[in-house]
Amino acid sequence: MDRSTICFPVTCPCCGQEYLMVSNRNLIVNALATEQRLALSSVCAHHRVMWVANEIERHQIQEYAETLHCRGSRRVRNCCDARMH
Numbered sequence: 069m070d071r072s073t074i075c076f077p078v079t080c081p082c083c084g085q086e087y088l089m090v091s092n093r094n095l096i097v098n099a100l101a102t103e104q105r106l107a108l109s110s111v112c113a114h115h116r117v118m119w120v121a122n123e124i125e126r127h128q129i130q131e132y133a134e135t136l137h138c139r140g141s142r143r144v145r146n147c148c149d150a151r152m153h
C-alpha cells in the first residue's frame with residue numbers, strides 16, 4: 069500500500085489565502101486519473117471549508133503530484149516543513 073504523502077498549494081475560497089494541503093498521494097493520483105471528484109478542504113487560519121477541485125486546481129495538483137513523485141516521500145515532507153516555517 070502506498071502511504072506516501074504529497075503537499076500542494078491550494079487557495080482558500082473564502083479569503084484567497086494560499087496554504088499547503090497534505091494528502092495521501094495515491095488517493096490524489098487515483099482521483100486525477102479516473103476523473104473522480106477531488107475533495108479539497110481549507111485549513112487556513114480563519115475558515116474550515118470543503119469543496120471539489122475545479123479543472124484549474126486539478127491541473128495544478130497533477131503537476132505537483134508528477135513533480136514530487138520523482139523525489140520520494142521524505143523529500144516531500146521536508147518541503148512541507150520548510151515552507152510552513
Ligand SMILES: [Zn+2]
Nearest residue numbers: 080083112115
Ligand atoms: Zn480562509
